Amino acid sequence: MKGKATSFDIAHYAGVSQSTVSRALRGSPLVNEETRRRVVEVARKLNYKVDKNASNLRAQQSSTLAVLLFEDPTSDESQINPFFLSMLGSITRACAKSGYDLLVSFQSTSNDWHADYAESHRADGIILLGYGDYIDYQSKFDRLIDSDTKFVCWGANVEGRPELTVSCDNAAGGALVAQHLIELGRTDCAFIGDASHHSPEFSARFNGFEARLQQHGAHVSERKMATAISTEESGYQATKSLLANNIKFNALFGASDLIAIGAIRALQEAGLRVPHDVSVVGFDDLAVARFCTPPLSTVQQNTTLAGQMLVANLLNLIANKEVDVANSVLPPQLIVRQSSK
Amino acid sequence: MKGKATSFDIAHYAGVSQSTVSRALRGSPLVNEETRRRVVEVARKLNYKVDKNASNLRAQQSSTLAVLLFEDPTSDESQINPFFLSMLGSITRACAKSGYDLLVSFQSTSNDWHADYAESHRADGIILLGYGDYIDYQSKFDRLIDSDTKFVCWGANVEGRPELTVSCDNAAGGALVAQHLIELGRTDCAFIGDASHHSPEFSARFNGFEARLQQHGAHVSERKMATAISTEESGYQATKSLLANNIKFNALFGASDLIAIGAIRALQEAGLRVPHDVSVVGFDDLAVARFCTPPLSTVQQNTTLAGQMLVANLLNLIANKEVDVANSVLPPQLIVRQSSK
DNA sequence: CGACATTATGACACCGGTGTCAGGGTTCGA
DNA sequence: TCGAACCCTGACACCGGTGTCATAATGTCG
Numbered sequence: 001m002k003g004k005a006t007s008f009d010i011a012h013y014a015g016v017s018q019s020t021v022s023r024a025l026r027g028s029p030l031v032n033e034e035t036r037r038r039v040v041e042v043a044r045k046l047n048y049k050v051d052k053n054a055s056n057l058r059a060q061q062s063s064t065l066a067v068l069l070f071e072d073p074t075s076d077e078s079q080i081n082p083f084f085l086s087m088l089g090s091i092t093r094a095c096a097k098s099g100y101d102l103l104v105s106f107q108s109t110s111n112d113w114h115a116d117y118a119e120s121h122r123a124d125g126i127i128l129l130g131y132g133d134y135i136d137y138q139s140k141f142d143r144l145i146d147s148d149t150k151f152v153c154w155g156a157n158v159e160g161r162p163e164l165t166v167s168c169d170n171a172a173g174g175a176l177v178a179q180h181l182i183e184l185g186r187t188d189c190a191f192i193g194d195a196s197h198h199s200p201e202f203s204a205r206f207n208g209f210e211a212r213l214q215q216h217g218a219h220v221s222e223r224k225m226a227t228a229i230s231t232e233e234s235g236y237q238a239t240k241s242l243l244a245n246n247i248k249f250n251a252l253f254g255a256s257d258l259i260a261i262g263a264i265r266a267l268q269e270a271g272l273r274v275p276h277d278v279s280v281v282g283f284d285d286l287a288v289a290r291f292c293t294p295p296l297s298t299v300q301q302n303t304t305l306a307g308q309m310l311v312a313n314l315l316n317l318i319a320n321k322e323v324d325v326a327n328s329v330l331p332p333q334l335i336v337r338q339s340s341k
Numbered sequence: 342m343k344g345k346a347t348s349f350d351i352a353h354y355a356g357v358s359q360s361t362v363s364r365a366l367r368g369s370p371l372v373n374e375e376t377r378r379r380v381v382e383v384a385r386k387l388n389y390k391v392d393k394n395a396s397n398l399r400a401q402q403s404s405t406l407a408v409l410l411f412e413d414p415t416s417d418e419s420q421i422n423p424f425f426l427s428m429l430g431s432i433t434r435a436c437a438k439s440g441y442d443l444l445v446s447f448q449s450t451s452n453d454w455h456a457d458y459a460e461s462h463r464a465d466g467i468i469l470l471g472y473g474d475y476i477d478y479q480s481k482f483d484r485l486i487d488s489d490t491k492f493v494c495w496g497a498n499v500e501g502r503p504e505l506t507v508s509c510d511n512a513a514g515g516a517l518v519a520q521h522l523i524e525l526g527r528t529d530c531a532f533i534g535d536a537s538h539h540s541p542e543f544s545a546r547f548n549g550f551e552a553r554l555q556q557h558g559a560h561v562s563e564r565k566m567a568t569a570i571s572t573e574e575s576g577y578q579a580t581k582s583l584l585a586n587n588i589k590f591n592a593l594f595g596a597s598d599l600i601a602i603g604a605i606r607a608l609q610e611a612g613l614r615v616p617h618d619v620s621v622v623g624f625d626d627l628a629v630a631r632f633c634t635p636p637l638s639t640v641q642q643n644t645t646l647a648g649q650m651l652v653a654n655l656l657n658l659i660a661n662k663e664v665d666v667a668n669s670v671l672p673p674q675l676i677v678r679q680s681s682k
Numbered sequence: 683c684g685a686c687a688t689t690a691t692g693a694c695a696c697c698g699g700t701g702t703c704a705g706g707g708t709t710c711g712a
Numbered sequence: 713t714c715g716a717a718c719c720c721t722g723a724c725a726c727c728g729g730t731g732t733c734a735t736a737a738t739g740t741c742g
Contacts, residue, residue: 004460006728017692022730032690047488049460053403054728057394058697064444082628085426092410092445101463103405104433104445119345119390121698122442147388261632287423291602291633347698358722363700373720395698398727462728 005046014042025050056121065095065314066103066123070130081230081258083284083303084129087154090307091127098315100124118149125150125314150317152310155201163323166309166330170201173299173332174208177253177281178216180297180334184341186251186279187218191225192238192263193255202255205283209253224249228259235262243270250278251340257282257289257298264292264339279340294338302330346387355383366391397462406436406655407444407464411471422571422599424625424644425470428495431648432468439656441465459490466491466655491658493651496542504664507650507671511542514640514673515549518594518622519557521638521675525682527592527620528559532566533579533604534596543596546624550594565590569600576603584611591619592681598623598630598639605633605680620681635679643671 007025011018016035024031024039031039042048056062069084088104095102103123117123126144128151141158144151151164158164181187193199195206206220213219224247226238235254242249243266252267254260260282264274274280274294282289285300309328316323348366352359357376365372365380372380383389397403410425429445436443444464458464467485469492482499485492492505499505522528534540536547547561554560565588567579576595583590584607593608595601601623605615615621615635623630626641650669657664 008728018729019693019731020691022728023691026730030690035690047460049457051398051728052461052463053394053398054697055730056697057392057398057699058728058730060697062394082423082426085423085430088429088445089426089447092447096447102445104429104443106430106433106437116390119388120393122393288629288632291629293632293634349698359699360701360723361721363698364721367700371720376720392698395727396700398729399698399700401727 004051005043005048006051007048009046010039010043010048013046014039060121062101062121062124063099064101064103064123065125065127065311066105066117067091067127067129068117069104069106070128082286082288083230083256083301086286086303087129087307090304091311092307094308094311098311100311100315118144118151119147125152125318127151127310127314128153128156130154150314152314152317154306154310157200162325162328163313163317166306166313166328167201168301168306168332169329170204170332171208171211173283173301173334174205174210174253175212176299176332176334177205177283178209178212180281180336180340181251181253181279182213182216182218184251184279186340187213187216188248188250189213189218189220189224190239190242190247190249190252191220191255192228192235192242192252192259194227194229195225196227199255205253205255223247228255228262230256230258232258232262232265235259236266237262239263239266240270243267252278252280254280254282257284257286257296260296260298260339261288261292264294264296274339275341281340285335289335289337297337297340298335300333300335302333305330345392346384346389347392348389350387351380351384351389354387355380401462403442403462403465404440405442405444405464406466406468406652407446407458408432408468408470409458410445410447411469423627423629424571424597424642427627427644428470428648431645432652433648435649435652439652441652441656459485459492460488466493466659468492468651468655469494469497471495491655493655493658495647495651498541503666503669504654504658507647507654507669508542509642509647509673510670511545511673512549512552514624514642514675515546515551515594516553517640517673517675518546518624519550519553521622521677521681522592522594522620523554523557523559525592525620527681528554528557529590530554530559530561530565530592530594531580531583531588531590532561532594532596533569533576533583533600534594535568535570536566537568540596546594546596564588569596569603571597571599573599573603573606576600577607578603580604580607581611584608584613593619593621595621595623598625598627598637601637601639601680602629602633605635605637615680616682622681626676630676630678638678638681639676641674641676643674646671 007018007021010021016039020031021039024036025043067088092102117126126149137156153165155167181189191206193202193206195203197203210220226242228234228238235258252263254263260280264280267274267278272278282296282298285298289296289298313323313328348359348362351362357380361372362380365377366384408429433443458467467490478497494506496508522530532547534543534547536544538544551561567583569575569579576599593604595604601621605621608615608619613619623637623639626639630637630639654664654669
């Protein structure tokens with residue numbers, strides 16, 4: 001036997017037609033139990049595996065999903081945000097459970113990625129991951145919708161299409177942080193992140209935070225906000241610039257854990273004690289949060305659930321079934337550790 | 342135009358045959374420049390994308406690699422070892438650079454994964470990642486070799502086939518740690534990990550460590566060794582059991598960062614100060630290492646280079662080209678932080 | 683016992699490309 | 713003017729499955 005065995009080989013050895021082999025192996029009820037046993041046996045012996053390319057070509061589907069990871073072009077090329085890595089892990093598992101394969105790809109935000117994966121039939125659907133520029137995305141969403149590509153997106157809302165998004169309730173998360181700081185009596189807050197419309201997730205966190213503060217007569221003054229992307233370095237620099245301008249505060253909310261960790265470094269370098277002088281809270285609950293100094297209070301996003309939800313919703317879209325929109329906004333959870341006392 | 346455009350559609354609108362379309366789009370020198378321009382133009386307008394399934398079927402290759410991640414069945418299901426996640430990131434990038442797609446899959450060690458991905462033509466080659474049971478692997482390697490599947494493996498050696506492995510020079514890394522502790526005058530060492538043949542990487546680290554110690558008249562006594570897999574919890578438990586037996590030491594080498602971080606927790610809980618009472622060194626240089634308390638001294642494995650090497654070697658195997666065996670053992674680098682003073 | 687339903691199977695077209703081969707048209711040298 | 717060489721193009725078989733349709737074999741019932 002040269003090369004791999006085909007269904008014709010199996011047919012030959014089992015003394016049936018190729019059609020019957022195909023049916024037998026896919027559990028068609030049209031084939032006699034006895035015949036099936038014989039076919040399966042021969043297939044096992046010849047170590048036969050269905051050729052996915054042939055099968056997918058004919059069936060016009062791929063049993064494959066694609067994950068596209070977008071990275072902030074300004075962030076460090078070599079390091080991938082651990083939050084998305086953890087998400088990737090849970091997506092992979094969820095895919096496996098559903099019998100789908102997973103293609104992974106990194107895309108720089110500027111890339112002309114389009115709907116390539118789906119249009120070339122490499123994947124049945126696409127999952128988009130990344131903190132990114134909301135404006136820039138919208139046109140790409142349109143392109144995907146135009147070409148009737150099935151996709152779901154983490155975080156960013158697709159205008160008028162709630163079924164395409166799975167996200168954490170960022171505003172509720174921000175509110176949890178505010179509530180926590182209020183209870184600690186630390187309402188003179190700084191915010192490091194990006195409250196503008198460029199970053200829908202960060203701004204939602206900020207808005208929820210600010211709204212809750214205002215309910216208690218506090219608020220974040222413009223002066224105490226600094227812009228950062230989700231890296232330790234960026235959080236460090238942003239905080240440093242606040243301190244350099246001699247801005248005072250007794251609490252700091254970092255829009256992501258990496259930002260908060262960078263902020264802590266800046267604070268400590270400036271001789272401020274965390275949490276004694278400044279309470280710090282992050283967002284994400286990365287594995288790092290537990291181990292850093294001091295252990296970081298943060299808002300946990302349930303990545304396992306998020307991954308399952310993304311995959312489940314995408315599969316529903318592909319099957320033209322109803323998507324559970326109500327449960328696609330995941331509840332965040334406050335994790336209090338030493339950094340906020 | 343219902344459904345996606347095919348090469349026949351392009352042919353129709355460009356006024357040429359389907360064969361010419363195929364040739365034109367793949368840059369065949371057989372096609373006239375003027376004709377090619379016309380075809381490309383029409384293809385762009387109709388938003389045509391080559392169907393990968395058809396193309397792969399005919400060409401009998403997939404331009405896809407698969408990564409199989411093995412996890413210790415005893416480790417926490419929900420958390421993926423960050424070291425491999427980081428590796429995954431660099432592999433993804435290396436793949437993209439070579440124009441290959443990447444399939445990602447998790448496998449429990451017990452799984453009957455076999456050569457499925459390659460045999461069903463879903464991937465041209467396979468990358469194996471994971472700390473695992475060496476014995477268990479060997480039979481699976483045989484299976485892969487038997488079916489002539491192209492694969493490379495991180496860490497574990499494939500008997501007599503050095504071209505199939507990319508690894509860090511674990512022994513050299515262990516030696517670096519020993520040297521460092523010797524210079525600190527901390528030669529009364531504990532080792533947490535697995536020095537048995539079950540874990541080729543951990544035992545290589547231990548052996549290099551022990552050998553260097555012995556060159557300086559020291560060594561690790563049997564009593565000061567405890568077995569752990571690569572999780573924080575396991576490192577914590579193992580260290581705790583040593584301490585419970587009242588074993589004393591002034592240095593501790595954790596076979597991985599997660600182990601070392603767990604060890605630090607156990608030490609601190611027991612009232613021991615790191616590094617004042619015990620110097621702790623890990624292995625991997627996870628992102629966490631920099632942020633934990635105290636920042637962890639460790640041996641860095643260059644995951645970026647490792648990913649590139651894995652992909653490059655695999656592509657060479659697929660193309661039946663020579664593999665750069667000499668450079669497939671990557672040099673480790675000692676990173677000294679506070680945990681070892 | 684003939685009409686008809688039921689079950690199991692084979693033949694065959696088809697999915698959308700790729701590679702081979704044959705042939706039409708032009709140019710160039712003899 | 714004729715043939716060889718060259719360039720470009722189209723026709724067609726083929727990759728390895730899947731789904732449809734036709735049909736043979738067996739069973740059921742009036």
